[in-house]
Amino acid sequence: MNTEIFEVENFMKSRPHVVILGAGATVAAIPHGDKNGKKSSVMDGFIEKLGMSDIIKNTNIQTKSNNLEDIYTELSERDDCVEIINILDQKIRDYFSELAIPDNPNIYDFIILSLRNKDIIATFNWDPLLIQAYNRVSQITNNLPDLAFLHGNVCVGYCRNHKQGGAIPNKCGECGEYFDHVKLLYPIKNKKYSEDPYIKDNWKALRNALKRAYYVTIFGYSAPTTDAEAIAILQEAWGISEERNFEQFEIIDIKEEKEIIKSWSPFIHTHHYDIHKNFFDSSLANYPRRTTDVLFDRTMNCKIINPLRKFDPSMSWEEVKDLIDSLVSEETDQKDNFLSSDIVHQDDMPMVTKTLPVQPNNKFTLDKLIEKLLDAKKHGVLGTDPVNITYLNINGDKEYKITNVIAINTHEVDERGGSVTLMIDME
Incomplete structure (x- = not known):
């Protein structure tokens, strides 16, 4: 292989996959409750779950919202609510500290194991489930992603003298003192992410990874208006x-x-996004530890990649370990090479690569075409009304029904025109 091409491919596949978790990820991880049946909650309705509805009601707050972020923001701006905020702080810590991850393999276990040490998981959540999952899956492999706690965490500690962090009740490796609980950032509009050194360091780690990221997954984080600073x-x-x-x-x-x-x-x-309602439809579940490799092979090498080794919600710990052991073994064997070529599967189905011209000043049409091509229900390819065409004729032979668009590469498409190449599965 050409050395320059090898270096480019190796560089791209080695770029980070950044995963950002919001409250919806924890809700998805324990939909029927934690190990003891206790359920987590998103911000809507959370005050009621904490048993503080009557206390909040007596403060005569102006907001009509039942969202914790809106309520906490107003309370924090009032001098007469300091005591109520202190009570709320402790109740939040107590509530989340009691959550325990279920014994069986969990979505959080899968998320951590789906990534490697080049990647990072950044969470806005206070609950301990991610740490609990990390502690147990580290017995399977130590090639795991970094973790960043953007709003702090109830079971994470920090030594401010030596800038070391870890799970409570561990000790600092420098001074031997137990870690102090990290500060929790509460949902107000101005969170001041740079004031606390631990929070600042975690945000710095995320920023550095995001700048270099090849793949980004947002799981259960809705980018609320009260988090404008975070979004910025x-x-x-x-x-x-x-x-x-x-x-x-x-x-x-x-x-x-x-x-x-x-x-x-x-x-x-443009069209460089995927939306899933279920974790097990995501790249993390379908291509564990190979997400960036598969992305490059699909989009740049135009290879057909089928999810042959993937996570399933019914997997036992033994099955999870067997899968991860095989993947980690390959990573060790191929440490001086890039990965994923051995999981490429060429289906025994008709396939065609088709190049379509794009007229000058017609970029909007291209975006719409690609949007429709990525629609799972109907794929348009040629004709004056591409949206409604689902069949393609190859060399006058026969018509094939389009079942999937494998890869889409655009070539110098700008105001001067260009072309788009499609690799298509057909029946």
């Missing part, structure tokens, strides 16, 4: 979406696509 930091690190023409953005959320795109459109380059 993320956007500054990510940069201009028009310059992210190789990267992929993935969102796992139960909301409707229009609402999701409205929140994340500044981060998305």
Whole structure:
């Protein structure tokens, strides 16, 4: 292989996959409750779950919202609510500290194991489930992603003298003192992310990874208006979406696509995004530890990649360990090479690569075409009304029904025109 080509491919596949978790991820991880049946909650209705509805009601707050972020923001701006805030703080810590991850393999276990030490998981959540999952899956492999706690965490500690962190009740490796509990950032509009050194360091780690990221997955984080500061930091690190023409953005959320795109459109380059309502449909579940490798092979090498080794919600710990052991073994064997070529599977089905011209000043049409091509229900390819065409004739032989668009590569498409190449599966 050409050395320059090898270096480019190796570089791209070695770039980070950044995963950002919000409250919806924890809700998805324990939909029927934690190990003891206790359920987590998103911010809506959380005050009621904490048993503080009557106390809050007596403060005569102005907001009509039942969202913790809106309520806490108003309380924090009032001098007469300091005592109530202190009570609320402790109740939040107590509530989340009691959560325990179920014994069987959990979504959080899968998320951690789906990534490698080049990657990072950054969470806005206070609950301990991610740490609990990390502690047990580290017995399977130590090649795991970094963790960043953007709002602090109830079971994470920190030594301010030596800037070391870890799970409570561990000790600092320098001074031998037990870690102090880290500060929790509460949901107010001005969170001041740079004031606390631990929070500042975690945000710095995320920013550094996001700048270099090849793949980004947002799981259960809705980019609320009260987190404008966080979104601004993320956007500054990510940069201009028009310059992210190789990267992929993935969102796992139960909301409707229009609402999701409205929140994340500044981060998305044209059609470079996927939306899933279920974690097990995501790249993390379908291509564990190979997400960036598969992205490059699909989009740049035009290879057909089938999810042959993936996570399943019914997996036992033995099955999880066997899968991860095989993947880690390959990573060790191929440490001086890039990965994923051995999981490429060429289906025994008709396939064609088709190049379509794009007329000058017709970029909008191209975006619409690609949007429709990525629609799982119907794929348009040729004709004056491409949206409605689902069959393609090859060399006058016969018509094939399009079942999937494997890869889409655009070639110098700008105001001067260009072309788009499609690799298509057909029946």
